[in-house]
Each structure stands twice: as structure tokens, then as C-alpha cells.
Amino acid sequence: MRYPAQHKQHTRERIVRAASRRFRSRGSEGAAISDLMKDLRLTHGGFYRHFESKEDLFNEAFEHGFQQIADRLIAAAEKSPKGGELKAVIEAYLSLDHCEDAADGCPVSALTQEIARHSPRTRSVFQRSIRELLVRVSRYVPGATEDERLRKTGVLLSGMSGALSVARALPDDRMRRRLLEGAREFYVKAMMT
Amino acid sequence: MRYPAQHKQHTRERIVRAASRRFRSRGSEGAAISDLMKDLRLTHGGFYRHFESKEDLFNEAFEHGFQQIADRLIAAAEKSPKGGELKAVIEAYLSLDHCEDAADGCPVSALTQEIARHSPRTRSVFQRSIRELLVRVSRYVPGATEDERLRKTGVLLSGMSGALSVARALPDDRMRRRLLEGAREFYVKAMMT
DNA sequence: TGTACATCAGTGAACGCGCGTTCACTGATGTAC
DNA sequence: TGTACATCAGTGAACGCGCGTTCACTGATGTAC
Numbered sequence: 001m002r003y004p005a006q007h008k009q010h011t012r013e014r015i016v017r018a019a020s021r022r023f024r025s026r027g028s029e030g031a032a033i034s035d036l037m038k039d040l041r042l043t044h045g046g047f048y049r050h051f052e053s054k055e056d057l058f059n060e061a062f063e064h065g066f067q068q069i070a071d072r073l074i075a076a077a078e079k080s081p082k083g084g085e086l087k088a089v090i091e092a093y094l095s096l097d098h099c100e101d102a103a104d105g106c107p108v109s110a111l112t113q114e115i116a117r118h119s120p121r122t123r124s125v126f127q128r129s130i131r132e133l134l135v136r137v138s139r140y141v142p143g144a145t146e147d148e149r150l151r152k153t154g155v156l157l158s159g160m161s162g163a164l165s166v167a168r169a170l171p172d173d174r175m176r177r178r179l180l181e182g183a184r185e186f187y188v189k190a191m192m193t
Numbered sequence: 194m195r196y197p198a199q200h201k202q203h204t205r206e207r208i209v210r211a212a213s214r215r216f217r218s219r220g221s222e223g224a225a226i227s228d229l230m231k232d233l234r235l236t237h238g239g240f241y242r243h244f245e246s247k248e249d250l251f252n253e254a255f256e257h258g259f260q261q262i263a264d265r266l267i268a269a270a271e272k273s274p275k276g277g278e279l280k281a282v283i284e285a286y287l288s289l290d291h292c293e294d295a296a297d298g299c300p301v302s303a304l305t306q307e308i309a310r311h312s313p314r315t316r317s318v319f320q321r322s323i324r325e326l327l328v329r330v331s332r333y334v335p336g337a338t339e340d341e342r343l344r345k346t347g348v349l350l351s352g353m354s355g356a357l358s359v360a361r362a363l364p365d366d367r368m369r370r371r372l373l374e375g376a377r378e379f380y381v382k383a384m385m386t
Numbered sequence: 387t388g389t390a391c392a393t394c395a396g397t398g399a400a401c402g403c404g405c406g407t408t409c410a411c412t413g414a415t416g417t418a419c
Numbered sequence: 420t421g422t423a424c425a426t427c428a429g430t431g432a433a434c435g436c437g438c439g440t441t442c443a444c445t446g447a448t449g450t451a452c
Contacts, residue, residue, distance in 0.1 A: 003414085003428055042429070044405090044407090045408085045430055046429040047406095113220070113305065114306065115362045117219060127362075127363050154359075158356040159356060159376070165306050166301065168306075169319050169320075170323075171317050182348045201394090227437095237438090238440095238441085241440070242394080
């Protein structure tokens with residue numbers, strides 16, 4: 001059957017959103033295309049009307065995740081009291097909420113390790129995405145020059161993503177909370193100076 | 194044919210070592226048992242004389258990787274001048290060598306994200322392994338109490354693993370070096386106080 | 387000491403399953419006339 | 420305005436492949452006698 005003009009684009013966006021969640025919570029190999037399509041009450045055959053390959057979807061999906069986490073960190077900063085923006089960013093990133101919700105969380109802490117093993121194409125999409133994230137977040141990070149702020153933001157975000165990844169792998173709730181708490185304190189203190 | 198008494202154990206250890214390297218460089222899904230066994234000039238059928246399942250091997254393999262990285266960091270500390278131990282640990286972890294050699298590198302920066310998606314059994318092996326690593330490395334980290342030193346070590350190692358994972362995913366060599374360098378400077382400075 | 391049998395690490399074919407991808411088909415709506 | 424045809428998002432069976440796991444078999448050496 002023939003669909004209204006914007007129908008196709010709408011479906012495409014729904015696929016990206018659903019995929020982005022699934023990839024972040026299960027990894028790219030843990031999320032099958034037929035399951036993705038089932039999420040949207042579609043069948044797997046139609047997938048290839050929208051994307052050339054699973055890898056193409058993967059790339060778009062984590063790009064979308066990068067925008068989502070940037071929006072979220074910026075929202076946290078903007079609603080915090082003047083001067084507390086960076087602290088708010090750190091506490092949002094290293095929150096228990098973020099730890100427990102990988103599906104809507106930062107792609108860096110969910111997918112970096114497998115992206116390192118993906119194709120050059122995927123890795124360059126990753127590089128572009130993370131650079132944009134850094135640019136957007138760096139305005140809350142102190143530093144004499146733009147360059148210095150970007151550098152510090154890179155260290156901060158990669159460091160926090162490591163803490164979050166480890167926390168998610170720990171089965172013991174207490175140990176997980178202690179790591180997150182320790183990391184929050186550490187980065188807030190170390191980044192303020 | 195029947196083999197000498199210690200033959201079986203020897204083969205088992207060879208499998209663990211080969212698997213440990215392969216898993217760290219390709220992930221657990223990227224390393225097939227038949228390839229692992231081929232590395233040792235054996236066939237895949239014999240694998241199950243040594244391990245109950247691939248998951249069991251995976252667990253032993255990353256445990257082995259944890260010991261390896263601990264040995265390496267301690268060796269770096271021990272051969273550094275008095276008072277420079279922590280700096281040596283940080284610079285060894287965040288070295289370009291370590292970045293380029295995931296196969297013999299730290300399992301945290303190679304496998305944590307997928308371990309978070311593995312079974313509780315695997316995650317508890319991970320927890321035990323990382324705790325041992327922290328205990329061994331914490332003696333070079335300043336802090337008033339053992340507890341404080343462990344905490345700081347956890348933040349440090351998880352943070353460095355994040356920087357290393359991101360660096361490995363970046364396709365651009367310059368950006369990778371800058372991140373590693375920035376992280377080295379940051380952690381050396383922040384951890385000394 | 388010699389003989390018959392047991393052992394068991396390793397072999398390689400086979401099984402079963404999941405999954406990415408392809409493809410002939412459907413059928414409601416748009417377009418040409 | 421009405422009719423014939425084209426379009427194309429979505430369907431679902433089928434294909435091909437990789438891979439974890441199983442299993443009957445091999446054959447050199449150890450053990451029982």
C-alpha cells in the first residue's frame with residue numbers, strides 16, 4: 001500500500017530511536033534487526049528500505065545517542081545555580097539514574113569499547129560525534145583557552161564514562177554506589193581548579 | 194593417544210592465554226572457539242575437554258588479563274625512582290604502547306562494557322578481579338586510610354580505562370595522542386594531592 | 387617380562403540456532419490520460 | 420470525472436553463513452594380571 005508523504009521519514013526516525021536505545025543497552029551484536037523492527041510492530045524485511053546495512057543504522061543510532069546525552073547534560077547545567085554548572089554536569093553524568101539506564105544514557109560509556117573494534121567509517125562517525133559533544137559541554141569547564149577547555153572536557157568525559165562503565169559491570173550495589181560517589185567527589189574537586 | 198601427566202594442564206593454560214589475548218583485542222563475540230584453538234594448532238572439538246562453556250573460558254581469560262595488567266603496573270612502579278611510583282603507574286597505563294596493544298592490555302578498558310551485559314556469574318568474577326587489582330595498585334596511591342586509598346584507586350583506574358577506551362576508538366592519531374597526554378597530566382596532578 | 391585392556395586428549399563431521407540480507411509479492415494511493 | 424497504470428513501504432519466506440556445542444571415533448600410553 002502507498003503511504004502519506006512524510007510516512008517514510010517518520011518510520012526511519014522511529015527506527016533510529018528504537019535502535020539507539022537497544023544498541024546502548026545490549027550492544028550492537030546483542031540487538032537483532034528483527035527485534036528492533038518488532039519494537040515498532042514492523043517486520044525485518046522492510047528495514048532495507050531505510051538503511052543500507054545494520055552498520056549504517058548503528059552509526060546513526062549512536063550519533064543520536066550523543067545528541068541526547070549532550071542535551072541532558074546541558075539541561076542539567078542550565079537549571080543549576082550560577083557557578084554550579086560543571087558540578088551539575090558531573091553529578092548528572094555520574095548519577096545512579098544514569099548508571100541504571102544505559103538505554104537512554106551516554107553512548108561513550110555503553111559502546112566505545114566495541115566501536116574501537118568497528119570499521120574506520122564507524123570510528124570516524126564516533127570521532128565527529130564526540131567532538132561535538134565536547135564542544136557543547138566545554139563551555140561549562142574552566143580553562144584559559146578554548147583549546148584547554150576542550151582538552152579538559154575530553155579527559156573529564158572519558159574518565160566519567162570509565163567510572164560509569166565499571167559501575168555498571170559491578171554486580172554489588174554498594175560497591176557501585178561507592179564508586180560513583182567517589183568519582184563525583186573526585187571530578188568535582190579536580191575540575192574546579 | 195595418551196599424553197604425559199601434565200600435558201592437559203599445560204594445554205589448558207595455553208588456551209587461557211590465547212583466549213585472553215583474543216578476547217581483549219576482539220571482544221568475546223569476536224573471538225570464535227575454533228579460531229582460538231587454531232592459534233594453538235588444535236581443533237575446536239577438544240575445547241570441551243577443558244572448559245564447560247565459552248563463558249567459563251571468558252571468565253578465566255579476563256581474570257588472567259587482570260593479573261597481567263597488575264603485574265605490569267607494579268613493575269612500572271617498582272622500577273621508578275622513590276616517590277614517583279604513582280606517576281609511573283599512570284604513565285604506563287596511559288602510554289601509547291598500552292593504547293596500541295589491547296591484546297595484552299587491561300581488561301577493564303577492553304571488556305567492561307560487555308561484561309556489564311553478561312551473566313551475574315561473569316560480573317561477580319569481574320568484581321573479584323577488579324578488587325584484587327585495586328588492592329595491589331592502591332599501595333602507590335596516597336590517602337589517610339586503606340579505605341580512602343582503595344576508593345581513589347578505583348576512581349583512578351576506571352577513569353584511565355575510560356580515557357584509554359576512547360583513545361582506542363578515535364581513528365585520528367593526533368586526537369588520540371592529545372587525549373592520552375591530557376589524561377596523563379590530569380591524573381598525575383589530581384592524584385598527587 | 388609380556389599381554390590384554392582401559393583411558394582420555396584430541397579429531398572432525400554434524401547439528402541447531404540466530405541473524406543479516408535478499409527477493410518476489412501485496413495493495414492502497416498517486417498520477418497520466 | 421472516471422479509468423488504467425505506476426509506485427513503493429511493508430511482508431514474510433528463504434538463503435547463507437558463522438559459531439557454540441555434541442558425539443562417535445582414534446590411538447599412544449598407562450595399568451592389571
